[in-house]
Amino acid sequence: MLVKTYAAALQSIHAEIVTIEVNVNEGTWFQLVGLPDAAIRESHERIKSAIEIAGYEMPCSNVVINMSPADLRKEGAAYDLPLAVGLLAADEQLPYEKLNEIMMMGELGLDGKLKPIKGALPIAMLAQKEGYKSLIIPRENAREAAVVKGLKVYAGDNLKEICNFLATGEEPEIIEIDTDQELHIQQEQIEADFSDVRGQENVKRALEVAAAGGHNVLMIGSPGSGKSMMAKRMPGILPPLSMEESLETTMIYSVSGKLKANTTLMTKRPFRSPHHTVSPVALVGGGTHPKPGEISLAHNGVLFLDELAEYNRAVLEVMRQPLEDRKITIARAKYTVDYPASFMMVAAMNPCPCGYYNHPTRECTCPQYKIQRYLSKISGPLLDRIDIQVEIVPVPFEEISDTEPAESSKKIRQRVVNARKIQQERFKNAKHVHCNAQMTPAQIRKFVRPDEEGLERLKQAMDRFGISARAYDRILRVARTIADLEDSIDVTSKHIAEAISYRNLDRKTWGQKAF
Incomplete structure (x- = not known):
């Protein structure tokens, strides 16, 4: 089954859309393409451990993941969350209907906890500009991203919480900020x-x-x-x-x-x-x-x-x-x-x-x-x-x-x-x-x-x-x-x-x- 999740890559101080296409079918091998760096190529073991801790199973089928556009270099472990969610949705362990409305970013620990990332603000600004309804991001970055108006920002703590949200609709904490008051x-x-x-x-x-x-x-x-x-x-x-x-x-x-x-x-x-x-x-x-x-x-x-x-x-x-x-x-x-x-x-x-x-x-x-x-x-x-x-x-x-x-x-x-x-x-x-x-x-x-x-x-x-x-x-x-x-x-x-x-x-x- 082919599923798409959405993330972002930082270019200068701005961000560009990255579409993560995950295809799971019969076979026994795992392939990740689309100009990922070493940190992304090593994500397999982090994602596997986080998925199992969250109570799900790592797909054992033939997995092909493409990070599009292929000529845009992607760096860092912040793609762990959309990769993990894409794998579970493509393996039909999670529903995929909401994924086209959500952008998500976050590094996963082996225990499934979400760790902070760089560039949360430009990522949130991109999500709002491109018409995404919500952004899922680690809790430590949520207040930073929440300064962008017109975007629902979820503060994520771990992979299990995010999977539960996609499966049942039970929302994580929504962060709201009064930017004018903060500045003054x-x-x-x-x-x-x-x-x-x-x-x-x-x-x-x-x-x-x-x-x-x-x-x-x-x-x-x-x-x-x-x-x-x-x-x-x-x-x-x-x-x-x-x-x-x-x-x-x-x-x-x-x-x-x-x-x-x-x-x-x-x-x-x-x-x-x-x-x-x-x-x-x-x-x-x-x-x-x-x-x-x-x-x-x-x-x-x-x-x-x-x-x-x-x-x-x-x-x-x-x-x-x-x-x-x-x-x-x-x-x-x-x-x-x-x-x-x-x-x-x-x-x-x-x-x-x-x-x-x-x-x-x-x-x-x-x-x-x-x-x-x-x-x-x-x-x-x-x-x-x-x-x-x-x-x-x-x-x-x-x-x-x-x-x-x-x-x-x-x-x-x-x-x-x-x-x-x-x-x-x-x-x-x-x-x-x-x-x-x-x-x-x-x-x-x-x-x-x-x-x-x-x-x-x-x-x-x-x-x-x-x-x-x-x-x-x-x-x-x-x-x-x-x-x-x-x-x-x-x-x-x-x-x-x-x-x-x-x-x-x-x-x-x-x-x-x-x-």
Whole structure:
């Protein structure tokens, strides 16, 4: 008897339908085809044990299973459940009438228990899109899948429970989630607050501008000046995630296997901080079987690169393309996958190997050539892609000992949100542009029109500091954001001057000691 069950295969952060065709007739052999990987080919023993524990018999007849489409590679043990149900239905131990309305996924233990899988959310979205009435999925993944409206999500515990449902109609637990309430409750909490940061008002201002326009930022300062502390507080001043952003971010974490059990949505902007020994593949994604890298895990959030000059130069250079395109393309001989990578890069570094160049009280012991060599680890093209470069000096004792609370992240976030609303209105008819940092050259010419005094300031800065054409555009983008924070329609000389002040490493004299 021929029976079909339905599952899904993950491709990038999306899923595609997999039809499992099971044919049981006379004979004594078992064949599984359709480009399965080793984990699927080994499923026979897991399925056999689970079926027997559930009180059924493993078919001893001639079994042929085809996983369609045959040219789509299927990976992992998540196909155990639809394979087991298909075998029992084809052997007439279970009714098959309901199977064309149900998608199911789940790894089986030898005792028949369902184990969690990767990619529950994109699988649920596919099931809803393709018109399936319900999805059977392991309990640990059910809350994640239940955020998809219009789909009945069953939380399965074991194979016996699923077989009983198909045989008698006794439904497993149905999971329902109020996604709007989940998103609202979690977003109100700010774990790391800028009120903890004493002094550094100029740096806080630069980070506020960066958050308001989605700009990349580099902080340069001596050890202990607060670079990491402030970077970790960046997610708290970024606008709350929209439902669309939350779903997309959750999908990335889901297919990566990094979403915690019984989680619904990613409700806070991600903050990723890879160590400086990270490999290019771990950073941008890829591998034999491609997976999202750190830049995709930071999508819609912050990627913090501490000790930037300590990263391997080859690792940093592979970021140049995703910083521009806001996605990463992983190409292999037989297929290509795209992962989103629209992140805000926050980097920090010392000004020299010893860390005390330009320190007000401690002397730098580095020779001139070592300082230049240290700074040259960051290439010009990469620096051009960092809109804001700000120098940090140690906080004076008077500011450290001040007992007055600093401005909270909540207040800063409100100004950032107001500026982002202005940008949303500005770019409402533009595709793939949501903030000032993403403006195209044509949009810069349209929306950023400095006054004559501002243009003169910009010309002087280009002549004096040797600013590149790309950095010129970056300055105009930052100036537009500064104007938005002040709710100013026009970009004035004052806005241009502040934007230029955030280009510290463009100065020809940076890193040169005065002897």
